[in-house]
Amino acid sequence: MDVALTETELETIWLTLRLATTVTLILLGVGTPLAWWLARTRSRWKGLIGALVALPLVLPPSVLGFYLLLAMGPQGPLGILTQALGMGTLPFTFWGLVVASVFYSLPFMVQPLQTAFESIGERPLEVAATLRASHLDAFFTVAVPLAMPGFLSATMLTFAHTVGEFGVILMIGGNIPGETRVVSVQIYDHVEALEYLQAHRLAGVMLVFSFLVLLALYAWRPPPPKGG
DSSP states (O other), X not given: OOOSOOHHHHHHHHHHHHHHHHHHHHHHHHHHHHHHHHHHOOOXXXXXXXXXXXXXXXXXXXXXXXXXXXXXXXXXXXXXXXXXXXXXXXXXXXXXXXXXXXXXXXXXXXXXXXXXXXXXXXXXXXXXXXXXXXXXXXXXXXXHHHTHHHHHHHHHHHHHHHHXXXXXXXXXXXXXXXXXXXXXXXXXXXXHTTOHHHHHHHHHHHHHHXXXXXXXXXXXXXXXXXXX
């Protein structure tokens, strides 16, 4: 009984890893300043922005995918913009998956970072200010190193969550080989075709990957503070 992954399945794994890597890098750039603002601001808009960031945690993926599909379609605001830029429309393309996954995985990046930034407290930044460090210098030399456990957690969770997406992916990308067919969609195809052995192979890969991510996340602990 052959249990080796086929060329098509390897292609879906590569596409999934490419998608998760792209989304994680984008969200590191977008989510970091957003999390810093949420951790530091006293604006009355903080609650509203925080709720919008967390919305994908409770919103059914099909609902989010539906509205993103409308937004990125020919008559939607994002669709009109991308067409004006000569990019066509994004649904049923790899970059459509990227945009949808950025929205869907946003809380998995922002919330751990926000918690990490809030745990720093005011004292380290006040000390940096007395040493005449600019706000930017204090952020990169004080806040980022102290929040590094949060960065590691946020990166791992975002990557793993993107790998496991299904509902939003299917709504936005459909099932196009080499373009939008990721691992979760490929497993669904195998099950729908009653190809349980093939489904077991890919599901096993996902199971091992998910377990290793969680193992690393829970096994790794920063050293306890001394004298505390």
